Amino acid sequence: MAVDSSTRSSIILMEVWNVLRHDWLFLATAKLRAWTDYYETFARVAKMVTIHAFLAVVASKNWELHQMDVHNAFLHGDLDEEVYMSLPTGFKVSDPSLVCRLRKSLYGLKQAPRSLFAKLVTALQGYGFTQSYADYLLFIYTRTSVQLNVLVYVDDLIISGNNSTAISSFKAYLNTCFHMKDLRPLKYYLEIEVARSTIGIFLTQHKYALDIISEVGLLGAKPAKFPIEQHHTLATASGPLLPDPEPLYFAVLWGV
Incomplete structure (x- = not known):
C-alpha cells in the first residue's frame, strides 16, 4: 500500500511478528510494483549438477547425509524496503485508517525468498562456512580434520560431513538461528x-x-511404447487457438 509522507506521521508501527510466528497462516496479497516497491525477488536454487556431485562425494567417502527444513521459512527474512499493509481481517483497532508496517517478510511478498537466502548466508558464514564460487548454494566448512558441506535449495538444507559430533553441533547452531525441522537422514528431496x-x-x-x-x-491406463502414433504426418492447424491450460497442468508441471 502506498503511503505518502503526510499520512505516515499518523501510522502506528505495529509489530505483527509476535503473532505471525505462531502457526497462523497469513498471506500478503498486495500488488507491489517491481523496481518501485522492491528490487530483487529471486529464490536461490542449487544446480542439479551440483546436487549430483554433492551426493557422489558423500557416496565415495561414506559420509553422513542429513536434511533440515526451515519452518515458516519466509517469515524469517528481514526487509530492506519499507512495506506497509492493510490491517488483517478481524483485527480491530480504534482508528480504521491505520495500517501495519512489516518488520519481517511474509508469504506472498515478492522479495521474501531473497530475504530468506540473505539471512541463511549470514548464518552459515557466521559459523565459518565458505560460499562456493562454482555454485553459490554450496557452502563448505573445513577445520583441521572436520569437513562439512551444506547445499541449500530455497528452505531445504542438505548436510553432509565426516564427523557426527560436528554435524550435531551445526544442527544445534541452526536451531538458534531459525526454527528448524530435522528430517534426519536424507530420503526425499526435490521429488527424488x-x-x-x-x-x-x-x-x-x-x-x-x-x-x-x-x-x-491415468493410473489405470495401459502403458505405450511410443507417446504418439509412429510415422504420423503433422499439418498446419488453421482452427482457433487453444484456451489457456488448466491450473492443474501447471501444478503437475512444476510439481506443486
Missing part, C-alpha cells in the same frame, strides 16, 4: 527418492511419476 546402501546412493523418481499419472487420472 534417495535410498542408501553399502554400495552407494540410489536415486529414483518412481513416486513422482506415479503422482503425476494419478493427478491426471
